[in-house]
Amino acid sequence: MSSNSSTMFHDGHRELQDKFDGRRMADALEKHRRFSEFREQDITFIEGAEFFFIATAHGQSVDCSFRGGAAGFVRVTGPTSLEWSDFDGNSMYRSLGNALRSPRVGLLFIEFGAQPKRLRVNGNCTLSDKSTIAGHKMTVQVDADEIFPNCPRYIPNLTKAAASAYIPDETGASAKPDWKSAEDLREALPENDPHRGQ
Incomplete structure (x- = not known):
């Protein structure tokens, strides 16, 4: 798969590449390791x-x-x-x-x-x-x-x-994180939050 035609480097990248002799490697990586498709x-x-x-x-x-x-x-x-x-x-x-x-x-x-x-x-x-x-x-x-x-x-x-125990299941339900019970935050939960009022 070919790489994109426009460069992925701007003048800030180039300034540091040139300061530390990295331009050749940067160009090689862009040419051979940057892909246009998965x-x-x-x-x-x-x-x-x-x-x-x-x-x-x-x-x-x-x-x-x-x-x-x-x-x-x-x-x-x-x-x-x-x-x-x-x-x-x-x-x-x-x-x-x-x-x-x-x-x-x-x-x-x-x-x-x-x-x-x-x-x-x-x-x-x-x-x-x-x-x-x-x-x-x-x-x-x-x-x-x-x-x-x-x-x-x-x-x-x-x-x-x-x-993580908090990954939702196929219905969208998940364990309630502790911060949703914090006194200073629980009343601010969105109206449709399934943990509101719990």
Whole structure:
């Protein structure tokens, strides 16, 4: 698969590449490791992931957030597209609020273990309030224009103990997090929150 025609580096990247003699390597990585479509191994990795990180920004609002779920909660829907249904959160909508105003997002998928992996997916995000999964408010779709694996050498070898008890089941029900019972927050829960009044 060919890489994109426009460069992924701006003058700030180039300044540091030149200062530390990294331009040749950066150009080689862009040429040989930046993909325009998901490869089979990318699809397997993404759809098997139980979490990823998402970076967003709008003006002075910058956010890096964690997203998690059962394996398969992120679905690759096309050669350059993926989506997930957004789970119940703390109602701040920092990541998705940024994406609503500035659609550029960066996703980082990591696998901890004896053979660690890391994959970056950058692109444009759209939000739909027509989630097909019970208990979810929105579906988040990303159209990727930069897909590239990263060297995983500094990723620690961690053993998975257990999945989160808060991952919703097929009906959308989940365990109640402690913070929803906090005296200073419980009355502020959204009207349709299933844990309200519990």
